[in-house]
Amino acid sequence: MGNHQPAKISYFFSKGYSDAGNVIKGAWVNNWGTVKWYRTKLSDSWNSGHSVARWFLAVLWIFGMLAVFAVGSAVTAIFTVVNVAVLAAAMSVIYLCFSILWLADLIYLKSHKIFSTCPICKAKFLLPSFICPSCGAVHTELRPSKYGILKRQCNCGATMPTTFANGRNGLPAICSNQECARPIFGIGSRPICIPVIGGRNTGKTAFITAFSYDFIQSVMPSIGLTKENYDSEKETIYATMQTDYTTGETSATTRETDPSKPSSVSYSFLTTGNGLKPKRLLHIYDIAGEVFTDNRENEVQQQYDYSHGIVLIIDPLSITDFANNVWDRLSSIDRASASDADLLFIMDSFLQKLQQATGLSDVQASGVPLAVVISKADCAGLPEMIGDKAVNALASDQAYSGWKQTDIMDDLCRKFLRDNGMAAFELAIKHKFKKNRFFSCSAIGHERGLGAYKPWGVLRVMQWLIASADSDIAKIWNTEVFSDPPQGAK
Ligand SMILES: Nc1nc2c(ncn2[C@@H]2O[C@H](COP(=O)(O)OP(=O)(O)O)[C@@H](O)[C@H]2O)c(=O)[nH]1
Ligand SMILES: [Mg+2]
Ligand SMILES: [Zn+2]
Ligand SMILES: [Zn+2]
Known part of the structure; x- marks a missing residue:
């Protein structure tokens, strides 16, 4: 005052x-x-x-x-x-x-x-x-x-x-941080902040592209919401995403070595209508994978502190046990675009950054919902192992009787990781995040360069996170059902 x-x-x-x-x-x-x-x-x-x-x-x-x-x-x-x-x-x-x-x-x-x-x-x-x-x-x-x-x-x-x-x-208005003082838009709205993290080439940008396009083009009209632009810079990002989506390409997130530029960019837009008051402002952060592998960052990722949910993307082709088994069956494009980042290393570096930003101690578990997402699940027989196909096939199985589809998927993904030498990773997630759920998805729907995106499983991830963060949106966007905690994670 x-x-x-x-x-x-x-x-x-x-x-x-x-x-x-x-x-x-x-x-x-x-x-x-x-x-x-x-x-x-x-x-x-x-x-x-x-x-x-x-x-x-x-x-x-x-x-x-x-x-x-x-x-x-x-x-x-x-x-x-x-x-x-x-x-x-x-x-x-x-x-x-x-x-x-x-x-x-x-x-x-x-x-x-x-x-x-x-x-x-x-x-x-x-x-x-x-x-x-x-x-x-x-x-x-x-x-x-x-x-x-x-x-x-x-x-x-x-x-x-x-x-x-x-x-x-x-x-x-401008940023309250006097050293920054950049323009701020969407004043008076309620933000929903979701960082998407993972190593380089794990499919973060493709995931954000698939989500933004499908959410803005199909989901929002179907639940009576309309989009308002944040600023022209964000609309340039969306224009690129629209082109990538319709042509089936991915644009590399440029490595930001210029210390005046941020290491993560957000795609931000406002959504309004259907009695939603105040307007919601979605910030989806795309964090350059180098941030995790090289441990270099131009700014403290403070958004971990106020984020409403986190998406951790795992490239199944970076899991050595699995990749070795299926390498011969992969297309040359999928081979070339496999992430080479070590998952446990990324996880470690991410947890450090999370603790740094939120002030959590080593032993404290974070209360932020974490969605662990196995990306590129269109290749190497993955649809039949962890995808919707596998879930549908098991829906009538005795072992899963009474389970929700989302819970079966969660269970299949956890088992997949354990079977491929990643049991320690799954355990670490359980210890560090009170609320965690596993998903599989394909952002592009097929390998890159074969025409428009045909995503599956992406919206489900975001619905879980957004509905956990916002009970008003949960009331109008409720196509998926989730138990809490997931049936198989009890
Ligand atoms: N088959 C397949 N490949 C994908 C998918 N998503 C991404 N990729 C591949 O992975 C590469 C890296 O994706 P990108 O989204 O740029 O990863 P980022 O570095 O984490 O942002 C792309 O060039 C694609 O070749 C997918 O859903 N299916
Ligand atoms: Mg990227
Ligand atoms: Zn004046
Ligand atoms: Zn600022």
């Missing part, structure tokens, strides 16, 4: 003080002036009068002086007290008003889970810094305060709203 703002302070907190002070001072000066006047009279009559009259007049003047001093002081004192009381009353009323509104604004933001995050430096803040539309001054705390209850006047004279209810969301 205390930061200096480039705005005019309300009268009673600024000029009100000095005005009252001057009035009170004036009254005392007046009173003292009268006393002085009597003293002059006294000395005049003493110096000029005869001996008897002199004594008589002196007594008279002294008496008068004392009377004026006593009565005058009393009156001035009462005047002072009244003045101070009026000023104090006005200040308390204003203080009370802005405190109540400040609190109401805070309660609204908190109860609606509204905050802002910077897609560049990843900082999280309740409110960004707002920019005066006429002069560009930065208001770091545009909230009800001594600068104004519902509105304040910028030093330039422009009026700015100070609450969520009367237009603050519409003002231009």
Whole structure:
């Protein structure tokens, strides 16, 4: 509440003080002036009068002086007290008003889970810094305060709203981190932040492309939601994703070695409609795989701290036991694009970063839901082992009677990893994440370069994470059912 703002302070907190002070001072000066006047009279009559009259007049003047001093002081004192009381009353009323509104604004933001995050430096803040539309001054705390209850006047004279209810969301804003200060959009929305992590070439970008395209093009219209753009940069990302989706390509996420550029980029968009209030702001973070393998990062990935769910992508072709078995059956493209990153190493490096960002200790388990996703499940006979085909085939199996489809898939994936020498990995996940679930998916649906994406299993992953994060969306997007915890993970 205390930061200096480039705005005019309300009268009673600024000029009100000095005005009252001057009035009170004036009254005392007046009173003292009268006393002085009597003293002059006294000395005049003493110096000029005869001996008897002199004594008589002196007594008279002294008496008068004392009377004026006593009565005058009393009156001035009462005047002072009244003045101070009026000023104090006005200040308390204003203080009370802005405190109540400040609190109401805070309660609204908190109860609606509204905050802002910077897609560049990843900082999280309740409110960004707002920019005066006429002069560009930065208001770091545009909230009800001594600068104004519902509105304040910028030093330039422009009026700015100070609450969520009367237009603050519409003002231009920048990141609260003063070293960053990049533009922030979607003010007043509830963010849903989901980082997608994994080694290089595991299929993160393909996963995000498949999700974004299918969610925006099919899911959102089917549940009555519409898209609003975040900014033009994000729309360039979406344009690339649309081209990749329709042509069946993948664009490599460029390695960011320039320290001024972020190591992870988010694809962000707003979704609104169907009674969803406030708007939701989805941030899907695509983190360059090098961040994990080379342990190099241009910024602390603070979003791990405020993320609502994490997608950990595993390339089955990077699992040595499995890859050795099926290598001969792979197409040359799938061979060439297999990830060479060591899964346990990536996991270790990720856990370190997670602890760094969230302040978790080594033994504490994270409460963030973690989706472990086996990607590229279209190749090497995987559909029949862990894909929907396998799940459907087992749905009538005695061993799985009464199981939900999503739970069968979870179980098949865990078994697949254990059977291929990854038991330690599955155990580590169980220890480190209270809420974890395993999935298989194919983002492209086939190997790269064979026409448009035909994804399966991608939306399911995101539905689980988004529905866990947002009960309102869970009510309208509920095509999949999940038990908690997964049947096979109990
Ligand atoms: N067969 C198949 N290959 C995929 C799939 N997704 C990704 N790939 C391959 O893996 C490579 C790397 O994918 P990409 O999404 O760029 O991985 P990233 O480095 O984790 O972002 C791509 O060039 C594809 O050849 C998939 O669903 N199926
Ligand atoms: Mg990528
Ligand atoms: Zn920033
Ligand atoms: Zn201004």
